[in-house]
Amino acid sequence: MTLTSDKLREVLAEAGTMQRQWVARWHEPDAPDRPTFHGPGAEVLTAILLQHRQNFLLWHVEDRVRRHDVTDAVITRCKRDIDALNQQRNDLMEEVDALLVQSISVFPAQQVARAQQARYNTETLGAALDRLSILSLKIFHMHEQTQRRDVDADHVARCAEKVRILEEQHQDLAQAIGELVDEYAAGIKRPKVYYQCKMYNDPTLNPELYNGGGVGSHT
Secondary structure, three states, X not given: OOOOHHHHHHHHHHHHHHHHHHHHHHOOOOOOOOOOOOOXXXXXXXXXXXXXXXXXXXXXXXXXXXXXXOOHHHHHHHHHHHHHHHHHHHHHHHHHHHHHHHHHOOOHHHHHHHHOOOEOOOOOHHHHHHHHHHHHHHHHHHHHHHOOOOOOHHHHHHHHHHHHHHHHHHXXXXXXXXXXXXXXXXXXXXXXXXXOOOOOOOXXXXXXXXXXXXXXXXX
16 A cells, blocks of 8 residues: 555654554563554554564563573573574564665655655665664663662662663654655655675575685675
8 A cells, every 4th residue: 555755754653652662562471472553554564563573582682691690501592592583683674674665666756856866865764763663672671770679879860861861862763764754755865775685694605604614704
């Protein structure tokens, strides 16, 4: 279904709100992996929340891998999980961008933008939404620190100030995402999917995987 620029802006604003809501929801027992969306923008919202879910899972494995009271086997398993989750996170970010580029490409002004080779943005909408996802996780967990009863007042005050900073950054980024949609609608910029072409998880591209070693390999 074709989305107008106003509707896409609305959908992405809703996505930012949903990211924050589902961070809290996923901390509850028996919470579903994702919400079910219907109507215009449902496919985009679903993709954004699936990508957000990977960040949520990754956050908690990143915490776990830093424990000192577990065996090396547990740390190794965590490292493997982090690697897999990061790959899925990046793949889903590219899927989000592909859906958004598809939606934006039908904006009337985009025909002119392509003809005039309008500028690209330094960051894609998918990458910005990924950053918004991470900010929502930071806000939730930093706010948890302000609720602790086993720390001193200075700790609580420092964390409260960080929550304020993170909230401001979240607001700024959400606004910038909306403004970028407006620039696409006006033909000032044109979108593009930037594929990261990760190599380290591909057994045909990582020398350490396809021949057991290799000097000068880069990822």
